[in-house]
Amino acid sequence: MQVKLTTLSENTAGRVRLLAEWGLSILVEVDNYKVLLDTGLDMSAAYNAVVMGVDLHSVDRIVLSHGHRDHTGGFQRVMSVMRKRIEVIAHPDIWAAKYSRTFSRREQYAGPPFSREALEGWGVSFKFSKEPVWITDNIITTGEIPMQTEYEKIDPDLFVKEKGELLPDPLRDDLALIVKSDKGLIVVLGCGHRGMINTLHHAQKITGLEQIHMVIGGTHLIHASREQIDLTIAELRRLGVEKIGVSHCTGLKAAAILSQEFGDSFFFNNAGSVITI
Numbered sequence: 001m002q003v004k005l006t007t008l009s010e011n012t013a014g015r016v017r018l019l020a021e022w023g024l025s026i027l028v029e030v031d032n033y034k035v036l037l038d039t040g041l042d043m044s045a046a047y048n049a050v051v052m053g054v055d056l057h058s059v060d061r062i063v064l065s066h067g068h069r070d071h072t073g074g075f076q077r078v079m080s081v082m083r084k085r086i087e088v089i090a091h092p093d094i095w096a097a098k099y100s101r102t103f104s105r106r107e108q109y110a111g112p113p114f115s116r117e118a119l120e121g122w123g124v125s126f127k128f129s130k131e132p133v134w135i136t137d138n139i140i141t142t143g144e145i146p147m148q149t150e151y152e153k154i155d156p157d158l159f160v161k162e163k164g165e166l167l168p169d170p171l172r173d174d175l176a177l178i179v180k181s182d183k184g185l186i187v188v189l190g191c192g193h194r195g196m197i198n199t200l201h202h203a204q205k206i207t208g209l210e211q212i213h214m215v216i217g218g219t220h221l222i223h224a225s226r227e228q229i230d231l232t233i234a235e236l237r238r239l240g241v242e243k244i245g246v247s248h249c250t251g252l253k254a255a256a257i258l259s260q261e262f263g264d265s266f267f268f269n270n271a272g273s274v275i276t277i
């Protein structure tokens with residue numbers, strides 16, 4: 001079995017000529033079956049795919065990790081390069097009215113910049129599921145991730161608007177992709193809003209497999225306390241995770257600490273990274 005992970009969009013560019021853009025998009029290939037996890041914020045995923053010679057036309061499914069714009073906003077540009085009808089797997093709550101409080105402390109719409117109808121008009125058919133979806137025997141979505149650890153909490157600056165009122169967003173739509181590889185599980189995170197460790201535990205439960213080879217993607221440790229980072233590190237060690245490739249909303253501080261702790265097992269996963277397993 002061959003697994004290939006190509007990061008099309010991330011906050012930083014890891015190679016010359018690629019665009020950096022706050023957000024994430026990772027192409028997951030398992031023996032020629034291709035799943036695109038997220039589409040980035042705007043233009044970078046489609047642009048970088050062209051620069052890198054990645055053929056988006058051959059993508060078989062798109063999975064949206066959650067509704068936030070930095071993971072869904074590149075949809076139209078990706079579709080314009082993909083040029084085909086495609087099924088998109090997501091949790092129904094991607095359509096909740098999502099808001100965030102930005103650095104100006106003002107609320108700002110943070111959901112997809114397109115309506116469901118617009119996407120369907122471009123050739124998308126949706127498969128909504130709160131449960132895990134087995135896309136193939138070896139590629140599975142987590143579905144809704146139970147919040148179980150004490151130390152992983154939803155970011156308090158994220159909201160849904162209901163009847164004009166901002167309420168805490170439980171981010172029930174947050175999901176990850178799991179690949180069952182020969183070396184163990186590979187867990188590809190979008191933003192990790194429900195917690196990286198919660199996601200890894202859930203991946204083990206769904207698949208019935210203990211061994212985690214790699215975790216890659218956004219871990220949302222950007223606002224985490226030192227205590228949370230230390231507890232996360234302890235659990236990553238206990239789980240025996242062999243490779244840790246953080247991206248996006250991990251933040252520099254948490255990434256630097258993880259790099260110190262995990263040495264050669266750590267890598268910073270940015271736009272242009274290509275990993276084969």
Ligand SMILES: [Zn+2]
Nearest residue numbers: 066068191193
């Ligand atoms: Zn998010």
Ligand SMILES: [Zn+2]
Nearest residue numbers: 023070191249
């Ligand atoms: Zn994000």
